[in-house]
Structures are given as C-alpha cells and as structure tokens.
Amino acid sequence: MLVGDSIMRNQWESLVCLVQGVIPTRHKKVTYNGLSMAFHALDFETSIEFSWAPLLVELKKGPENKRVLHLDLIEENARYWRGVDVLVFDSAHWWTHSDQWSSWDYYMEGKSLYKTMNPMIAYQKGLTTWAKWVDLNINPRKTRVIFRSVSPRHN
DSSP states (O other): OEEESHHHHHHHHHHHHHHHTTSOGGGEEEEEETTEEEEEEGGGTEEEEEEEOTTSSEEEEOGGGOEEEETTOOHHHHTTSTTOSEEEEEOOGGGGOOGGGOSOSEEEETTEEESOOOHHHHHHHHHHHHHHHHHHHOOTTTOEEEEEOOOOOOO
8 A cells, every 4th residue: 555645646556557457457446435546456356555645644624624734643544554565655745835835724733733833843743643653553564664755746
C-alpha cells in the first residue's frame, strides 16, 4: 500500500500501469473505497493499494467550516493501513505550503488550538504521531514500512 498525497498517487498509478499490462482483463479489477483505491490481480490474490493521506494525521472541518489539522490524531486515516505486507508512506509537500496555500486554518494538539505554528515543528509533531502509530500497530515481522519524504513536484 502506498500512502500519501498526489505525488504518491502518481507513483501508485505508474506501478499499476506496469503490472496491469501483463494480467488478462478478466483477471484484474480496480476498487474504490472512500479515500483508498486498489488494483487487484485476482489470480495472484494480490493488490496494490493507495490511501489518500497527504498529511498522515487528520484534517477535519471545525467551527465555521475552518480546517483544523489535528497533529495528534491519525486513526481515521490509519484504518486503511492495517493488514498489508508493505506500507510506503510519503508526506512532506503539503507541510511546506505557505500560509497562502496551506490546507488548514488552525493546528490542534490535544485540546489546544493554534492559529500559527512553525510548519516544520507541526510536521515533526505529525510525524511523531505517525511513528507512534507504526510502533503500536505494525508488526515488523509481517509488514515492511518505508517512509519517503520530499520528492520533486509533479506539476
């Protein structure tokens, strides 16, 4: 499973394009489930999945439709990540957007709401939440975890 933003989605699409060409039409399918999608190679009982989570942690609507980035919440996104053999995470681009292009209006940690925060401090807090989730929920004997950070823009 590939997890991240549109750059990771492009990686998923490229990987699926490489694989699907050698699998007969009736032996493959693509499914969509909320924020995730999967290519299934039916004869091989294998799937290549993508989970949309550009910040890894949760971005929710708050009061007055304001976007609140919860630096310590991840479970809503992580529910898609369980039970896979390989998890490849990508998160960085959305964290580096300027205030003008930011995807959120506020940061939240616990019960504390912040209008401003150094984005790299927020990124560190978000990655700490992600790392704790990995440590508590992933068995390294069953699942390989790979983390990619910044990659070139695709536009």
